[in-house]
Amino acid sequence: MQNNVNSAESAEEARRRAKKDKQLIKKFEKEKERMRKQLALEDEYADPIKEFLPPEEEENDDLRMKAIQALREWVLQQPHFVNCRTGA
Structure with a gap:
């Protein structure tokens, strides 16, 4: 009899939790x-602003290598950087 009561109580508790x-x-x-x-409203207002922004440059291998080379040259010109690793 006790098992049936506990079972009914746990079933009722499960129904309450599910609800x-x-x-x-x-x-x-x-x-x-x-x-x-x-967010949809914010996007509506953001689109006209994008018309006035300069176009974003897409990153490619050539541009990336030029940027890395420029960084390496800049690091070499800095006297306070001692033994700065700029290799891969």
């Missing part, structure tokens, strides 16, 4: 949708 979990999930989904809408 609470469903409520939390629903609340989370509403918040996620609200944030998604907010």
Whole structure:
């Protein structure tokens, strides 16, 4: 008889937890949708600003090697850098 009571109590507790979990999930989904809408509004205002920005340079191997070489040359010109490793 005691087992049946414990089993019924644990089943009721499981139902309560499941209901609470469903409520939390629903609340989370509403918040996620609200944030998604907010981000969409921010994107609308961000696009016109991009028209005035200079185009971004895409990184490629040639540009990367030139930047590394310029950095190495700059490091060599700095007297306070002693034994600075600039190799791979």
